[in-house]
Amino acid sequence: MKTRLIYALLVLFGFFATVSCDKKGENNTATTNHNEATAEDLSASDLINNPNTANPEVVTTGPAPVMSFEKYEHDFGDIKPGDVVKHTFNFKNTGEAPLIIESATASCGCTVPSYPKEPIAPGQSGKIDVQFDSKGKTGQQNKQISIRSNTQPNITELTIKTNILQ
The missing domain is CATH 2.60.40.10 (Immunoglobulins)
Structure with missing residues (x-):
């Protein structure tokens, strides 16, 4: 009896874990596709020039404090x-x-x-x-x-x- 109960719980847990993972995968795919479409729509002139960026390749323009x-x-x-x-x-x-x-x-x-x-x-x-x-x-x-x-x-x-x- 205990063995059947444990087996049933494991099957239910596996089912819920599988369903949860599938939904996460669907959301990630949708997000990725949305982000890719957004990135394709941007040109270099659309990028924000932020002098406080951690990216050393960003070149600031205009007056800046020192x-x-x-x-x-x-x-x-x-x-x-x-x-x-x-x-x-x-x-x-x-x-x-x-x-x-x-x-x-x-x-x-x-x-x-x-x-x-x-x-x-x-x-x-x-x-x-x-x-x-x-x-x-x-x-x-x-x-x-x-x-x-x-x-x-x-x-x-x-x-x-x-x-x-x-």
Whole structure:
């Protein structure tokens, strides 16, 4: 009796799995055909020129912002455990369009960047303030700050370093 019940359940499970797979296959085929038709209808002039693309082959046209830093790395040297240190990275928009910073994030919660929220006009300067809290850390520390903006490429990396004495 148990064997028949198990067999019946397996047959039902196999049936439902087969039906589900067939429907997924039909939907995928329909989607693929739709996408192929859409791609054929597009010409090269229809492509969007997005300066924030990850594709290095895309060539941007028109004015663009350029975020130029005085330096991309800062070494605090030796500090004591528990010290909180700060550094300001100065930059200038050397491009021809307003620079907009979307975000600034650090590789660790012990590092907190702050950045201007308003657009930086061409020729104008700005600053990224970075605070590092050494509490609970020892030895060599390297932290990265990633700045996402409307530049090409759209991610700029800054680095802070320090040695926390024991």
